[in-house]
Amino acid sequence: MVNHSSSGEQRERMPISPEKLKTILGDNTPEAINLLVKEADRLGKALKEKNLTTSQIRNIFGEVRSIEQEVRVGTEKLPPSVQRRLLMLKPKMAYQVGRFGNNQALKDLVETLSAAIDLIGDDVERFHSFVDLFEAILAYHRFYGGRTN
Numbered sequence: 001m002v003n004h005s006s007s008g009e010q011r012e013r014m015p016i017s018p019e020k021l022k023t024i025l026g027d028n029t030p031e032a033i034n035l036l037v038k039e040a041d042r043l044g045k046a047l048k049e050k051n052l053t054t055s056q057i058r059n060i061f062g063e064v065r066s067i068e069q070e071v072r073v074g075t076e077k078l079p080p081s082v083q084r085r086l087l088m089l090k091p092k093m094a095y096q097v098g099r100f101g102n103n104q105a106l107k108d109l110v111e112t113l114s115a116a117i118d119l120i121g122d123d124v125e126r127f128h129s130f131v132d133l134f135e136a137i138l139a140y141h142r143f144y145g146g147r148t149n
Contacts, residue, residue: 014046014108018115024133025119025126036133043112044140050105053147057109057138060093068131077122086127090114109137 016024016039024036047057067085071078078086093110100106113134120126 014043014050014105015112015115016043021112021116021119025116025129028125028129032129036129037136040133040136041140043109044137044142044146045144047105047109047137047141048144048146050103050108051147052103052105052109052141054138054142055148056096056100056103056106057141057146059096060089060109060113061134061138063089063092064131064134068127071124071127075124078120078124078127082127083120083122086117086120090117 020035020039023032024039026032063085067082067089070082070085093113097103097106097110113130116130116133120130
């Protein structure tokens with residue numbers, strides 16, 4: 001069904017709220033996982049509707065996957081090198097927004113990811129939930145027919 005909300009309402013509902021991000025990243029409960037899936041579905045669909053391309057998302061996701069490779073199984077806290085790379089992802093994402101002409105959909109994605117990064121700290125579980133969330137957003141974007149370039 002097409003959403004006929006005003007642009008202000010659309011803008012307001014695009015990024016995932018800080019409260020929902022805290023639940024998604026902070027709780028390892030069925031409710032938190034269901035919220036992750038629901039919000040990823042909603043945001044992935046909205047990003048497709050705003051014509052964000054899969055390649056624009058993958059530019060950022062590739063870096064997240066690279067960072068993920070540094071997190072060893074059994075690690076209790078994220079190493080400082082991983083924390084640094086996560087924080088440095090924020091200016092890289094800002095660069096992507098500028099590179100693609102300040103695309104509003106990309107701004108909304110970056111706003112959500114930046115807020116999520118702020119919640120991770122050195123917590124390995126939160127980091128993995130962040131990766132799961134990002135992967136799910138990308139998957140739903142593609143599911144709804146997001147363009148590849």
